Amino acid sequence: MKILYDHQIFEQQKFGGISRYFCEVIEGLNRFENTIVDISLKYSKNEYIGKSIFSQKINDNPSAYENFIPGREFKGKWNLYALRNKIIKPVETDEVNKFLSIEALKKQDFDVFHPTYYDDYFLPYMGNKPFVLTVYDMIHEIYPECFSLADKISEKKRELAKVAHKIVAISECTKKDLIRFFGIPSDKITVTHLATSMDSAASHTAPLPLASALPKRYILFVGARTVYKNFYFFINSMRLLMEADPTLHIFCTGGPFNRNEKIFFETHGIANRVHQLAASDAELEVLYQRALAFVFPSLYEGFGIPVLEAFSNACPAVLANAGSLPEIGGDAAVYFEPKDAQSVHAAMSEVLYNAGRRAELVALGNQRLQQFSWHRTCQETEAVYRALVAGT
Structure with a gap:
C-alpha cells in the first residue's frame, strides 16, 4: 500500500x-x-x-x-x-x-x-x-x-x-x-x-542557560495569542491574584508581544511580570518543568497537544472547560469556565497554593499520557x- x-x-x-x-x-x-x-x-x-x-x-x-x-x-x-x-x-x-x-x-x-x-x-x-x-x-x-x-x-x-x-x-x-x-x-x-513528541525521559542532563534566567514562580502560557485563545481575558482575570501575590509571574511562548499587549501590561502594572520567548523544543521542556502550572484558557481547541506536553514534563495543567480540552485532559487537569473571571481565579488558586494538589495532578497527568501515542x-x-x- x-x-x-x-x-x-x-x-x-x-x-x-x-x-x-x-x-x-x-x-x-x-x-x-x-x-x-x-x-x-x-x-x-x-x-x-x-x-x-x-x-x-x-x-x-x-x-x-x-x-x-x-x-x-x-x-x-x-x-x-x-x-x-x-x-x-x-x-x-x-x-x-x-x-x-x-x-x-x-x-x-x-x-x-x-x-x-x-x-x-x-x-x-x-x-x-x-x-x-x-x-x-x-x-x-x-x-x-x-x-x-x-x-x-x-x-x-x-x-x-x-x-x-x-x-x-x-x-x-x-x-x-x-x-x-x-x-x-x-x-x-x-x-x-x-x-506528544516530547520525551521527558530524554531531558537534557545539563540545564540550559534559560533555566537560571527564569522567574522562581510562574504560570506557563504556550502558543499563539489570537482572539479565540482568550489571552487578554485570562491576563485580566489574573490581575487580582497577581496583586495579592507579587512573586507570581506569567511566561509566554510564541511571537513577541505586540504594541497593544505591551500597553495592556503597562496599564495594569504587570509589564515586568509577563515574559515572552520564542522557545525551541528543548527550551519549552525546561519551561514546562519549572512552571508552577500550565494554563490553556482557549475558547476552542480541536485537540490541544500542549496539554500532553505538560503531562509529559510533570507540569500541572489548568484548562478551559471548552472544545476538546476536557476530552484530552480527562481527570488529570483542573478546569475553569473560560469567560468567568471568578472561575479562573478559583482554578488557578487551587493549583498554585496547594502543593499536594499539584503532586496529584502530576501523577494523574502521567497516567493520562499513557492513553496517547x-x-x-x-x-x-x-x-x-x-x-x-x-x-x-
Missing part, C-alpha cells in the same frame, strides 16, 4: 502542530510492513520534515533573503538583493511544489492520497483514487468573527469534507462539530487522537487507508 502526501502544510509552517502530526504519521507508517509513504515536496523551511526520512529531498528556497550572500550583513544588502531579484526571477517555490504534487497525482502511482491542508487544487487529478482528509478543528465555523472576510478556509474545508472518501478527525469534539456544521455522516469520520495514531490512520484500498 502506497500513501502520497502533498506539500501544503510544509509550505505554511516552519513549526506547528499540523506539520508535526503529518511528520509523525509519515515517519511512523514508514516503519510499518507493507506500507510505503511518499511526499510531493521540494522546497520547505519546515523543521520537522527537514529532519525526517525525506530530509535529502527537501531544499531551502534559493531565492530567500537569508540565502543571499549568507553569513554576511552590510549596508545596502537589501537593495542589492532586490536588484538581483529584478534581474533574475526568484524561484516561485509554492508553484514548484504544487506542480510536483499535480505531476505525482497524474502518475497515479499511489493507493491513497492524503492532502495536508484544505486547498482543493488536486481534485481534477484524482482519477479513481481515494483521498483522506484530516480535519483539525472547526474554529473557522465556530468563531468566524476571528477571521478575515477574504478567508476561504471554511469554504474549501466544507467542499473537501463533502467529497473526501474518509475523514480523520483528531478528537471526538471535532467529529461532533463536523457533523453539526457540515452535516457529514458519522460513519464517514474516524477519530484518531494525536500525541504516535504509534497508536499511526495504527488507526493506517487502518483507515487499508479499508479504503480494500473497498470497505
